[in-house]
Amino acid sequence: MTTRAQHTSSFAALGRLLRYARGYRRQIIAATTCSIINKLFDIAPEILIGVAIDVVVNQEESFVAGLGFETAQEQITILAVLTFFIWAGESLFEYLFQILWRNLAQRLQSDLRQDAYEHAQRLDMSFFEANSSGQLVATMNDDVNQLERFLDGGANAMIQVAVTVVAVGAVFFVLSPLIALLAFTPIPLIIWGAFYFQRKASPLYADVREKVGDLSSRLANNLGGIATIKSFTAEQREAKRLKDASEAYVDANRRAIRISSAFIPVIRMAILAGFLATFTVGGMMALEGSLNVGAYGVLVFLTQRLLWPLTGLAEVIDLFERAMASTRRILDLLAEPVNVRDDAGKSLEQPVRGKVSFNQVSFRYAGSGAGIQDITLSVPAGNTLALVGATGSGKSTLIKLLLRFYDPSHGDIRIDGQPIREVSLKSLRDAIGLVSQDVYLFEGSIRDNLAYGKPDASEEEIMEAARTAEAWSFIEGLPQGLDTPVGERGIRLSGGQRQRLSLARALLKNPPILVLDEATSAVDNETEAAIQRSLKRIGHNRTVIMIAHRLSTIVDADTIAVVENGRIVEEGDHDSLIRNNGAYAAQWRVQTGQA
Structure with a gap:
């Protein structure tokens, strides 16, 4: 420039x-x-x-x-x-x-x-x-x-x-x-x-x-x-x-x-x-x-x-x-040119059921050359997909492509059979709730941050989302409750509190697809357990895509995909992958102390 x-x-x-x-x-x-x-x-x-x-x-x-x-x-x-x-x-x-x-x-x-x-x-x-x-x-x-x-x-x-x-x-x-x-x-x-x-x-x-x-x-x-x-x-x-x-x-x-x-x-x-x-x-x-x-x-x-x-x-x-x-x-x-164009006037067909499919998707970052190659995955509506693998293997890239932060160089991604390039970005992103490891809270009150994705949410809706994410217990203990200022980037709250608010904020949108990008990797055991309990409640009739390093958090996932160097090397549920005795089983033994 x-x-x-x-x-x-x-x-x-x-x-x-x-x-x-x-x-x-x-x-x-x-x-x-x-x-x-x-x-x-x-x-x-x-x-x-x-x-x-x-x-x-x-x-x-x-x-x-x-x-x-x-x-x-x-x-x-x-x-x-x-x-x-x-x-x-x-x-x-x-x-x-x-x-x-x-x-x-x-x-x-x-x-x-x-x-x-x-x-x-x-x-x-x-x-x-x-x-x-x-x-x-x-x-x-x-x-x-x-x-x-x-x-x-x-x-x-x-x-x-x-x-x-x-x-x-x-x-x-x-x-x-x-x-x-x-x-x-x-x-x-x-x-x-x-x-x-x-x-x-x-x-x-x-x-x-x-x-x-x-x-x-x-x-x-x-x-x-x-x-x-x-x-x-x-x-x-x-x-x-x-x-x-x-x-x-x-x-x-x-x-x-x-x-x-x-x-x-x-x-x-x-x-x-x-x-x-x-x-x-x-x-x-x-x-x-x-x-x-x-x-x-x-x-x-x-x-x-x-x-x-x-x-x-x-x-x-x-x-x-x-x-x-x-x-x-x-x-x-x-x-500056906009490469990810929002030219499509169509919306996702309603109601969105939440079936997600990656069809021979490839993508490389211009600077590093890292990315993914020929990924094909399908997540039935209402199912939970877990992505595991080493840092830099390409897990988060799949999420960025799903949200159309980037467009793949080859292949396509579909929701309920509709190519996401053919629907508006608003329609696409309204259907997805993202909870990432790096939680960003805006300066303002807890209420402002929870209602960020749904500004017209009622008090009851906000409280219900907070309860579902197991955030209400600490919110009601604060002197100002929902009106408590969070500070710049949420600095006045603990990491676990910020993570629960992030989950509640995503849930308030009531998205048919929920994405958790290593949402439990930086929290304490109590917060992790709370988030796991929340996921069991909210996972019904909702498609959940999880990225996790702690394998204990994904044992109940319908499908687990192991990603290495931008490719899927294993796919199945927890029990079948353990029996397969491959990369997932080896990582499980290390994390459970069996190695």
């Missing part, structure tokens, strides 16, 4: 942003129009100053006198009235462009973040395995905010610099083409310098955004693993790692700042040359009488109005480059 971004120009990123924001075309046009009118009003007072000087010097022969205002007093009065309306107009349109640009910034950043998040939710699990959560959070939060800062002020500044050059240039060429040429001589150098520094700064700011993501990842990982850090007394080591990541961010910024800071001194000298040319040549022409004194005043004032704002190009370009580096990351995230 970042490599492609570094080789995309900032103006290409701006083009991509404008295409994304085409729904905001009216707001962009309105904001731009207000910025232009505001700037035209802003440069008008300098012209009026020159006209006023002309009135004072030439009186009845001044430019304003030619408009029908004969006395100098009338001319000054009309100039005062014009000045009032110009300042009022400038203030009005400044208010309008501020409102329009800032509201656009807020609306666009909100939509970008929402679209990026919703797109990320549709991405395959392989994307999340290849990209750190810290980088993604930095993209959706810090990068979006960086773009918002540019739209708040930078966009208006760029437009107004362009308007200044065009409008002031037009006045210059009307009053004195020679001085106009002299005043505009530095502008090509200034623009060349701007593009030169832009090209130099672009990859540097892309690196800055990358370092922000690295820093966010380090912070997220360390705060999430604070218990491990403390248990290994690794605080100093992790503080050093964070400092290294922070210093890398500082260094990346320092390199970018060094380039952007060099812009102003170079441009100042070019501006000085243009101003001196106008000041001296125009002054000589006024002394000779070939240039009106008022016009000379206008030219001197407008030269500063023309050239000095260009020093702000450094700041504007700095803001622009940061924003475009962020824009590339956001739009690159939005451009």
